[in-house]
Amino acid sequence: MNSVYIHSGVSISAQNTFEEGIKEVEELKFTENSQVKAFKINYKEFLSPIASRRMATGVKMGVVAAKKVIQKAGEDTVDAIITGTGLGCVEDSEKFLNAVIDNDEQFLTPTSFIQSTHNTVAAQIALSIKNKGYNMTYVNGANSFEAALLDGMLLLNEENETVLVGGVDELGKRFINDYEKIYQQDVSFSEGANFFTLGARKKENSIAQLLNVEVFQEIDEDNLLKKIASFLEENSLKVSDIDAVILGINGDAYDSYYQKIQSELFTDTTQLKYKNLSGEFFTASAFGFYVATELLNKQELPTNCFFNSVKKEDYKTVLLYNQYLGKQHSLVLLTSC
Amino acid sequence: MEALKKELKENIIEVLNLEDLTIEDVNDDDALFGDGLGLDSIDALELIVMLDKDYGIKLTDPSEGREIFKSVEVLATYITENRTK
The missing domain is CATH 3.40.47.10 (Thiolase/Chalcone synthase)
Incomplete structure (x- = not known):
């Protein structure tokens, strides 16, 4: 595609x-x-x-x-x-x-x-x-x-x-x-x-490029790491190519999924959150998508979106990961254009 | 009769979500449909249910509605003459 x-x-x-x-x-x-x-x-x-x-x-x-x-x-x-x-x-x-x-x-x-x-x-x-x-x-x-x-x-x-x-x-x-x-x-x-x-085509006012989307209903935390690596590989990218990972952290017991990839996969990547601003609802990930487009377009976000202290000079490629109650996982890959 | 007309205006505004209107904006003889309040066929169904629920009046002949829902004045007269509760 x-x-x-x-x-x-x-x-x-x-x-x-x-x-x-x-x-x-x-x-x-x-x-x-x-x-x-x-x-x-x-x-x-x-x-x-x-x-x-x-x-x-x-x-x-x-x-x-x-x-x-x-x-x-x-x-x-x-x-x-x-x-x-x-x-x-x-x-x-x-x-x-x-x-x-x-x-x-x-x-x-x-x-x-x-x-x-x-x-x-x-x-x-x-x-x-x-x-x-x-x-x-x-x-x-x-x-x-x-x-x-x-x-x-x-x-x-x-x-x-x-x-x-x-x-x-x-x-x-x-x-x-x-x-x-x-x-x-x-x-x-x-x-x-x-x-x-x-x-389908780039225009003068295009704000970002959507590279790929993948959804999966269930996965365990160990296999999530492999899943993300293979998703990136499918798109000819490595973990180090991701400038920022935007996570649907909401403070429930299933945040362990996010903690796993934060501590084991994206340690040198800017880690961002957004549900502290949008709240939780079934399509809150669309707000996360909006945050990603704003980051790629303006290269800045409010300080309370930043989860860790890693900052990049240029935010070019961004990965969104969201899940709710340990189910309905999604990966969305965006890049600047 | 005046109390009933006031009650009808309040109910019409609430049931039909006429957000921008107050009871002072609705005159007793304003046309409810067409050029007056601009109500439509879905509103007519809402009004038929309101008559049944609040005043115990069952409208079985749709053509009756055309005359009954002409204005708040006509509606109030009809309710006064036919209400069962």
Whole structure:
């Protein structure tokens, strides 16, 4: 598979990345229920009241991020819209299901049901930009965004010129409260929409090159080292060629996977983290991807992204590694262009 | 009647997520559909469910809705005459 170019990236996250990009910011602090909502954006600037009144948080974030990233790439439209999401439109799903229970399966209204499907965001993006092209949503837990990336790369290896790829997840209200009682980590649960335009050809405004993506459901820590080495070898690279490794460290018991490669593989590489800024959600790795593009494009990141003291003069090749609860591992390889 | 009209305006704004409107923005005789509030067919379904749930009125003939949902004034009159709860 040929590599592809990233023309633009937009992030809506717990930080004000939408307006300011990634800059020196405070780490997210635990709130009472250890959840942090996305930074408030004036959605009215981008969506008409008629369009937005039925949109839940995730749909608003996704549509606005998508519109801005297409505009930033200097495009009018794209050949394909591909989204990844872990929980989909959980806000409307909860609303609809709670109404079923509260009203004893009677008086069910259509709006939240219509908007509750996982592919609502991709569909609303298509409607808002009047796009009739390929439209796909991947729901693969913590690998949802990477699955979307892989599909985007495959499409660009065919006859498509530009595709939109993004990861989006919203907190919702009820489900996450129960979920966080079972699964705990140091960083807060959060939400966000991180969207990118990818192209088959390099343009003047290309911000990075996406070399390869690989996902695997399960692996033990020892085999992870071999897996990463063989992934790099497939791309004609050695560990020493990686200038920075960006890790999905979240402070749970499965951080041992990250510690293994930090201490045994990437000792002389800049080690970076991002979930202390974005929080944890199923498509938080899309925020990690945004951090990688920012590093390659601007050659700097906030100090609280740096895990170790190794600094490079020039950040050219970056590897992202993420997993969640020891499953749904992903490797994403980027280089500057 | 005035209390019912106020209640209807509050419910319509809440149920239909008319975020930018307050009850002061909705006149009793404003058209709910078309040029007035600009409601659509999905909103009509929401209103039918609201009538059933809150006032015990079951609309079986869809053509009835065209007249009943003309304005808050007409809707309030219809509810007053037909409510079962």
